Amino acid sequence: MSLVAGVFALGACSGDQSSDSTYPSTIGTGPTHPTGNADRQTIFGEDGITLFGGGKDNAGAGQGIGVNSFLWRASLDTISFMPLASADPFGGVIITDWYQDPKATGERFKLTVYILDRRLRADGVKVSVFRQKHDEKLGWIDTPTDASMGTKIENAILLRARQLRMSSTAIGETGN
Template identity: 75%
Template sequence: MRALVSVCLLSGLVVLGGCGLFKGGDSNYPTQEGTGPTNPNPTGERQTIFGEDGITLFGGGDNAAQGGGGGIGVNSFLWRASLDTISFMPLASADPFGGVIITDWYQDPKAPGERFKVTVYIMDKRLRADGVKVAVFRQKSDPKTGWVDAPTDLSTGPKIENAILVRARQLRINSDEAGDTNKK
């Protein structure tokens, strides 16, 4: 019985110590002074867990006019051009906030016995030549072991990158022309 009372007292002291009844150290908690219904944010700064730009889903400020996102975390022209360029391959994953597009394995009917997989990385919010990177993976069919990794031509990735950039420039020009006709 005495041990039970001792355990309860010790537990109570630990709980009270955690509540701050005993001031053993400095408190790093923010105070609520100067805030309330009439003055919810005394500094006037926007406070959000999403950062100073916030989250934009359907539109955007200055960035949208430059193709900088309009709700996605990467350049919208590069994003759309990437999807257009690899549209013949089945998509496995597409992350517009992180800027990663991963295709599933694609087997060209003209080349039986080999298949390809592509990963596109969009690395900038601006339309730049170094804003896109493509990784190409190739496998060959082996009757004994199944699909086996095979080397790809080193020029394949840059060729796809160039095709994406050409398409992105076309999309940018078309959007500028559409904007000009709407102003007239």
């Protein structure tokens, strides 16, 4: 009984449905609407809103990711020998899983790479290195790392990022 009452209540909400109305309406269309009307005013301006840095002023900063695309790609290239645990291109964080070099048994490393800027800058990347040594009785134990190890990896990432940028500039100039 209540189901029937609900159907009648919804039917009463339909309002006036004259036969001369058309759908979809072309009133209020604009440049962001498929039918396009240049006179439409919106709160976001003529071109709408740009998400993820799609403007012309940040060329090379990466379209669709939140960090510099050269630093992001160079970071992934540089640490590609290590298994990835997590990669967040919007936050600019890459976390590797533990990696044990076959030549150095009894110790393993883990990296966290932070990309800090949308520009290709020397201070735009930071690497944290974690090291563990294996003890027969206690298992894996955290051990301090050489302070220069993170800096060496940062320098390798920056070198690779510069190479990527130069190769993309050379491709852009030749028109390929």
